[in-house]
Amino acid sequence: MTDLKIREQDLVDNPTPRVPICLVLDSSYSMSGEPIDELNSGVELFFESVKNDEVAQWSAEICVVTFGGFAKKLLDFEGIQNQSIPTLSADGNTPMDDGVNMALDLLETRKREYSDRGVDYYQPWMVLMTDGEPTQDIASSVYRTVQMIDSKKLTIFPIAIGDGAHLHTLEQYSPSRKPLRLKGLNFSEFFEWLSQSISRVSQSTPGEKVELDVDGIKDWAVL
Amino acid sequence: MHIPNIFFDNKNNQIILNEKIGSGGEGDIYSIEGVTSKVAKLYKANKLTSNKITKISLLVEKQLGFPGICIPTSVLNNSTGTVGYIMTKADGKDLGKTVFIKPQLEKYFPMWTRKDLVSLCISIIKKIKFLHEHKIIIGDINQFNILVTENENYFVDTDSYQVNNFPCPVGTIYFTAPEIQGKDYKSFLRTYDQEYFALATLVFMILLPGKAPYAYQGGGNPAENIKNKNFSYPFGDDISWRAPKGVWEFIWHGLPYEIKETFYNVFRLDKRPPPDEWLAKLEKYYLGIENGDYDDTIFPQSQSRNLEYVTTNIGGADSYGTDETRLGYSSWNKIGIIELSTKAVKYLSRSMRKRNDEFQFDDFYRKGELTLTGKGLDNQNKMDMDYFKNNVGFQIGKMVNSARDRGRVDYLYTIATAAYRAATNKDDILSLIKNDYGINVKILSKEEEANATLDAFLFSIGKKKNDLNGNYLLIDMGAGSVEISIFDKDGINNTTSMSLGTTVIQNILLSNTNQDTELNQAIRDTEKFIKDKTKKFLQSKSLPQIPIEKCVGVGTAITNATGLKGNKKQHGFVLEIDRIKRKIQSTNERLTTNFVVVGDIDFENARRNRIDTLLSMRFGLPILIEILAYFKIDEIVVSGTGLWYGIYAQKIWMYNENNKNQKELI
Numbered sequence: 001m002t003d004l005k006i007r008e009q010d011l012v013d014n015p016t017p018r019v020p021i022c023l024v025l026d027s028s029y030s031m032s033g034e035p036i037d038e039l040n041s042g043v044e045l046f047f048e049s050v051k052n053d054e055v056a057q058w059s060a061e062i063c064v065v066t067f068g069g070f071a072k073k074l075l076d077f078e079g080i081q082n083q084s085i086p087t088l089s090a091d092g093n094t095p096m097d098d099g100v101n102m103a104l105d106l107l108e109t110r111k112r113e114y115s116d117r118g119v120d121y122y123q124p125w126m127v128l129m130t131d132g133e134p135t136q137d138i139a140s141s142v143y144r145t146v147q148m149i150d151s152k153k154l155t156i157f158p159i160a161i162g163d164g165a166h167l168h169t170l171e172q173y174s175p176s177r178k179p180l181r182l183k184g185l186n187f188s189e190f191f192e193w194l195s196q197s198i199s200r201v202s203q204s205t206p207g208e209k210v211e212l213d214v215d216g217i218k219d220w221a222v223l
Numbered sequence: 224m225h226i227p228n229i230f231f232d233n234k235n236n237q238i239i240l241n242e243k244i245g246s247g248g249e250g251d252i253y254s255i256e257g258v259t260s261k262v263a264k265l266y267k268a269n270k271l272t273s274n275k276i277t278k279i280s281l282l283v284e285k286q287l288g289f290p291g292i293c294i295p296t297s298v299l300n301n302s303t304g305t306v307g308y309i310m311t312k313a314d315g316k317d318l319g320k321t322v323f324i325k326p327q328l329e330k331y332f333p334m335w336t337r338k339d340l341v342s343l344c345i346s347i348i349k350k351i352k353f354l355h356e357h358k359i360i361i362g363d364i365n366q367f368n369i370l371v372t373e374n375e376n377y378f379v380d381t382d383s384y385q386v387n388n389f390p391c392p393v394g395t396i397y398f399t400a401p402e403i404q405g406k407d408y409k410s411f412l413r414t415y416d417q418e419y420f421a422l423a424t425l426v427f428m429i430l431l432p433g434k435a436p437y438a439y440q441g442g443g444n445p446a447e448n449i450k451n452k453n454f455s456y457p458f459g460d461d462i463s464w465r466a467p468k469g470v471w472e473f474i475w476h477g478l479p480y481e482i483k484e485t486f487y488n489v490f491r492l493d494k495r496p497p498p499d500e501w502l503a504k505l506e507k508y509y510l511g512i513e514n515g516d517y518d519d520t521i522f523p524q525s526q527s528r529n530l531e532y533v534t535t536n537i538g539g540a541d542s543y544g545t546d547e548t549r550l551g552y553s554s555w556n557k558i559g560i561i562e563l564s565t566k567a568v569k570y571l572s573r574s575m576r577k578r579n580d581e582f583q584f585d586d587f588y589r590k591g592e593l594t595l596t597g598k599g600l601d602n603q604n605k606m607d608m609d610y611f612k613n614n615v616g617f618q619i620g621k622m623v624n625s626a627r628d629r630g631r632v633d634y635l636y637t638i639a640t641a642a643y644r645a646a647t648n649k650d651d652i653l654s655l656i657k658n659d660y661g662i663n664v665k666i667l668s669k670e671e672e673a674n675a676t677l678d679a680f681l682f683s684i685g686k687k688k689n690d691l692n693g694n695y696l697l698i699d700m701g702a703g704s705v706e707i708s709i710f711d712k713d714g715i716n717n718t719t720s721m722s723l724g725t726t727v728i729q730n731i732l733l734s735n736t737n738q739d740t741e742l743n744q745a746i747r748d749t750e751k752f753i754k755d756k757t758k759k760f761l762q763s764k765s766l767p768q769i770p771i772e773k774c775v776g777v778g779t780a781i782t783n784a785t786g787l788k789g790n791k792k793q794h795g796f797v798l799e800i801d802r803i804k805r806k807i808q809s810t811n812e813r814l815t816t817n818f819v820v821v822g823d824i825d826f827e828n829a830r831r832n833r834i835d836t837l838l839s840m841r842f843g844l845p846i847l848i849e850i851l852a853y854f855k856i857d858e859i860v861v862s863g864t865g866l867w868y869g870i871y872a873q874k875i876w877m878y879n880e881n882n883k884n885q886k887e888l889i
Contacts, residue, residue, distance in 0.1 A: 012469030015433035016324055017445075054320045054327065118440040118455070118467025203319065203367060205396035207446045 010079040011113060016058040017120035017206045019198055020077055020110055022103040026130035026161070027068030031090040035131060035161060035185060040088055042187025047085045049195040056195065057081070059122075059202035063106050067099030068092045077110040096134035100126075100141035100173070104148070122206045124154055127194065129182075131161035134169055142172045149175060159190065159221075180221040189220035230263070232297040232309055233283060238263065247380075250307065263299050264382070265307040276305045278389045279382055282359075283308070289353045291346070294381040313377035319366035323433035325522070332373060336519045337430075341509045343376060344426050345502060350378055351422055352498035355415060359384050362391020362413050364398050364421040366428065385413055396446050397435050398424050401493070404450050419495035426501065427486055431474050432521065436490050439465040454490035458483055459752040460722065461491070462734045464602055473525050476737050477518045479508050480748040483735075516744070525739035529821060543644075544653055546665035546870075550626060551633040558874055559632035561622050562867040563639035563664065565597040565702035565726055568615060570622040571867045572630045582683045584791035584863070590625060592618040593835075597642040597702055597726040606646045608655065616659060623660045637664045638870055640672055641703025641724065673697060673708040673718045675869030680775050680862040682872035683794060688714055693772030698850055698859065699866075700778030700843045702726040707766065707850060719764045723753055723846060725779065725839040729826065732842075738822030742814065745821050750845055757849040768854060776859040777866075780843025783836050790863030799858045800851060803844050810841045 025039065043064070050060045057080055064075040069092020075083060107124055114121045126145070148154035158170035158179035170179035182190060193216045204210050217223070230238040238255055240263055245252035250266035266275075282295045295308035315321075321331045322343070332339065347369060354361060361384055368380040385391040392409040400420035403413070427436045437448035439455035442465075455465035456475045466472040475483065481504045488494035511517045551557075559572040569591040599610035626632040637656075643666045646652055653664050667675070677697045681687055691712040699706040701724045708718035732749045776798070784806045785796040814837055818824050824834055851859065 012467075013325060015431075015435070015438070015467075015471070017435075055324070058324045058326070115441055117469070118438045118442055118465070118471075120435060120438050120442070120445050205445060207396050207444045 006082055007076075007078050008113070008117070010082065011117045011119050014058055014079065015119070016055070016202075017122060018114060019056075019060050019122045019201050020107060020124040021060060021062050021194075021198065022107055022124065022126040023062065023064045024099050024103045024126060024128045025064065025066050025088060026094060026096070026099075026132065027066035027072075027088045027090050028094040028132060028135075029068065029091055030094075030132050030164065031068065031088075031161075033090075036088055036090040038185040038187045039129075039161075042191040043088070044085050045188050046191035046195055047080065047083070049192060050198060051080055053195065053199045053202070056199045056202040060198050061110065063103065063110075065099050065103040065106070067095045069095070071095055071098035071102045073102060073106065076106060093135040094130065094132050095136050096128075096130060096169070097136045097138045097141045100128065100138070100145060104141070104144050107154075120206050122201055122204075123152065125157065125198075126154060127157045127159065128170065128173060129159045129161055130170070131165050133164075133166040138169065138172065145173050146175055157194075161185075180217070180223075183220055183222050186220040193217065193220060229301065230306070231300045233300075234297070238299065238309070240265070254312075255309070260312055261296070261309050262312045263307055263309050265299065271306065274389060275382065278384075278386060279305070279308050281386050281389070282381065282384065285357055285359075285386075287353075287357055287359075289350060291376055292350050292354065292378045292381065294378075294384075308382065310381065311377075313370050313379050314375065315370040315372035315377060317367045318369050318371060318429070321371055322429060323366050325432060328432055328521070334373075335521065336512075337517075337521050338509060338512050338519055340429050340432070340521060341505055341512065343371065344429050345505050345509065346376055347425065347429075348422065348498045348501050348505070350376075351418070352502070354384070355418070355498065359386050360391065360413050360415065360418050361385070361421070362408070362418070363393045363395065364418070364425055365395045366425075369425075388412065396449070397428075399449070400495075401450050401452060404446050415497070416495055419497060420489065422498065422501065423486065423489040423495060426505075427490075430478065430482075431471050434467065434471050436486065438467050439463070440467060441465060452491055452493075454487065456483070456486070457734045458487040458491075459735070459756065460727065460731050461487070462602065462731075464734075470522050470526070472528075473523045473737055476525075476735065476740055477523055479504070479511060479517060480751050482508055523739070525737050527738040527822065529733035529737060529826075543649060543666040544639075545663045546636045546638050548635045548637065548662040549633065550623075550635050551631060553631060553633055555631070555633065556878075557630070557632050558634045558636060558871070559626040559630055560867045560870050560874075561619070561626070561635065561637040561662070562865070562870070563596070563615075563619070563637065563643060564866075565640060565642035565724060566595060567591050567593050568596075568618040568622055569865075569867055570625055570630075571871060572626065572632055573871070581685060584794065587868075588630065589790075590622065592621070594618050595726070597724075598730075600642060600646060604645045604647050606642075606648055606652055608648070608651055611652060612655065612659075616655065619656060619662075620660050623662055634874075635662060636870055636874060637662050638675075638866070639664050639666045640866065641701055642726075644669075645703065669704075669706060669720050670715060670718055672866060673699065673706050673715060675873060676706070676777055676862075676866050677708065677710055677775065677869070678872045679864040679866060679869030680777075680860075682868060683862070683864045687876070688712060691772075694769055696771045696774040696854060696856070698774065698776045698778075698781070698847065700725070700776070700780045700839075700847065705778075705843075705846060705850075709767070709769070709771075717766060719766060721757065721760050721846075723756060725835075725843060728753060728842045729838060732838075733821070733826065736821050738820065740821045742818045742821055742823070746811065746814065746841065749842060753842055754845050754849055757846050761850065761853045766853070771854055771856055774851070774854070774856050774859045775862050776847070777862045777864075778839075778843065779836055780839040781847065781859070781861055782863060783840055784844060785861055790865075792863075793861050794863030796861040797858050798861055800848065803848060806840060807844045807848075810837050810844075813837055814841060 050056050061077040063077045064086050066072050074086040156174050158174045160181040197212050201210050240253040241256050243251050244254050249270045253263050279295050287294050293310045293313045295310050297309040298305045299307035322328050363383050370377040383391050383393050390412050394408045398421040400417040442448050455463050512519050562569045572588050574586045594615045596615050599607045626635050656664050676699050689712045695710040697708045703724040705721045705723050736745045782793045785793045787793050
């Protein structure tokens with residue numbers, strides 16, 4: 001069976017409403033060394049803890065896009081059972097616009113696939129992480145993102161890594177939710193929180209308001 | 224915060240809490256020392272309102288002992304007052320983590336079959352029924368507050384139940400009825416009817432494990448789907464072809480008719496049955512599985528659909544186009560008729576030797592080709608023009624050639640019926656016929672069709688409408704529809720059309736089943752649907768139940784029920800009800816002894832092996848019986864002269880009327 005067939009078959013067999021999650025991660029040169037290592041172990045932990053959740057593992061679909069030198073699709077949406085955990089490496093500049101646009105394109109495609117097959121889905125999430133400033137004009141991806149957020153078709157979690165991260169850039173993507181700054185390199189704490197949040201969502205019904213664990217945010221964010 | 228672990232129940236017995244065995248948003252669950260059958264819920268400090276305490280006390284007062292309903296049996300107090308309650312201990316995992324996810328279902332209950340799902344539904348509904356009898360509405364029925372084990376199930380989170388004037392403050396979208404979608408659950412009291420919606424949703428999501436009833440292809444968000452009542456599974460002739468892809472529609476096909484009907488009523492028509500009705504139907508289903516009438520597998524193997532996107536509603540629209548085409552200029556003034564019906568293309572002319580004398584079958588030249596034209600209509604009633612060209616067009620060409628070359632016809636009249644009337648792209652069809660074969664076509668209105676059909680019969684007995692005594696009832700069972708018309712000497716005084724023609728019925732059968740559905744079940748369910756629809760139809764149209772002088776019947780089902788071959792022999796035969804009933808039985812036997820499952824029948828080539836005729840009788844005759852019963856008639860005269868003879872008669876009559884002294888048409 002081709003990858004495409006597996007992607008389709010899973011949608012047809014598994015009735016669980018899906019939570020699509022885009023991880024749009026900065027992998028530019030400045031992330032080299034400890035940051036990218038910590039980010040990698042955070043991502044790994046994220047996958048593991050979603051896989052260990054009895055409902056979320058059937059519900060969560062994760063895509064990973066990195067932007068370092070150029071935008072790259074490391075992982076497309078699919079049932080987590082069929083995914084292998086990607087490894088990020090740091091290189092190049094920060095084409096954030098391309099990265100976000102690529103993630104939004106993947107998201108649109110997947111949403112259409114859900115709809116075509118009669119699979120319900122939750123409002124998608126996007127985690128946007130950067131440690132610096134974009135090296136290209138971000139107007140087009142900001143426009144698309146904000147439009148989706150305004151029409152309640154996307155929830156965004158903008159996260160700044162380290163002091164060099166440009167908060168104003170992240171603010172443009174997120175009109176209502178303030179960007180948060182990661183506490184040190186607490187990627188693991190963040191991804192643990194993220195997987196718990198997804199677990200909560202997956203036990204609700206698409207369209208319902210889900211209260212996030214606000215207390216838990218202080219484990220990983222500078223408040 | 225330190226909580227002293229000494230508590231008291233409502234009888235002031237000391238309760239000692241042991242380990243924490245669960246936790247939720249509102250509080251934690253603890254085991255109780257010395258009591259294995261019960262547990263205690265201890266609320267978090269700010270989560271226990273005075274309303275909630277009153278509600279818990281009310282539930283305790285009712286002293287409801289029903290196994291598996293973990294309702295508060297006592298409040299839990301400490302020195303500061305009420306801090307929680309005691310309830311029966313539950314066991315198992317919630318539906319959302321087990322039954323609703325296929326791999327989890329197979330992991331936790333590997334031995335389960337469909338019977339276990341049905342008995343799970345029955346057991347759950349009995350609990351709901353019990354609660355309703357004690358005036359308690361659950362309110363927040365959902366997959367996470369029912370725990371299941373191999374053989375038992377438990378209702379938990381019972382402190383949110385609606386009792387007296389205390390609403391259930393929570394809910395989830397899937398289980399919320401359309402009329403209360405988006406409302407604040409705290410702000411109103413739910414009705415039993417709204418609970419029945421949740422109940423039906425739960426049964427659906429157990430029988431089609433995990434699939435929400437309103438999920439459909441092209442669906443938006445669940446709340447919108449529910450509000451719009453976008454239920455996509457086929458029932459009878461309501462077929463959207465939007466059921467979610469995968470095993471779901473195949474599970475649906477295998478459900479008993481009564482269960483499907485009930486879901487359809489709930490999710491499409493807002494008719495929601497109470498627990499008792501569900502119990503009766505599910506218990507019957509359970510027995511049916513035991514007897515081997517229904518499949519016991521949870522996920523059926525079959526993935527082969529019968530067909531896709533065909534129409535189940537051929538009706539509508541007025542007459543359209545012109546019928547006359549001048550083919551020749553002989554002095555005979557000879558006329559020919561081409562009838563384009565839903566099933567066939569037919570050509571009729573009268574022998575040159577005969578004039579306008581007494582009707583004789585043998586005087587006519589008849590030719591017909593089965594084209595199954597109606598099958599070219601998709602579910603939006605758009606004709607597939609390639610299908611039309613390949614299957615119908617060239618047959619029309621053949622008929623036109625016959626008329627022109629061999630028949631030496633001067634005036635050709637071409638009329639078309641139901642399938643053409645229904646087509647949304649009529650212009651494409653008519654211009655294709657005009658361009659390729661050079662003839663005009665008139666699409667008849669239903670009234671024109673009924674008139675011509677009766678005229679055909681009257682013509683055969685040498686009469687016209689103004690010769691009639693009393694009321695004539697005409698039943699025309701075509702491929703597209705069944706037309707019922709009442710005539711007297713002034714013409715039609717009532718005509719009505721039911722979208723249950725033979726092609727439509729075959730499409731209904733095929734759309735509600737798959738290749739592996741047993742033919743017996745397919746026939747039984749289809750018959751139930753069409754009889755029901757006929758009854759409802761006749762009542763809704765309030766056709767006058769007046770005395771009928773004579774009932775005349777036309778159509779394959781009726782002519783073949785005579786057991787005679789050829790229109791000539793069939794014409795004038797009187798069919799009695801008992802004979803019709805016997806015919807249904809013998810047809811049924813012929814079908815079910817020759818075929819086991821729907822996939823055994825080669826519908827494409829049905830016409831070659833007479834299957835088409837058998838199916839027309841099997842489903843057409845029960846409809847006929849319903850109609851006869853409505854009018855309190857016990858016999859029907861078979862007319863072997865179809866619509867085409869009527870058109871012929873009308874043209875002759877009209878011509879003779881207008882040209883009294885000229886040469887007559889033949």
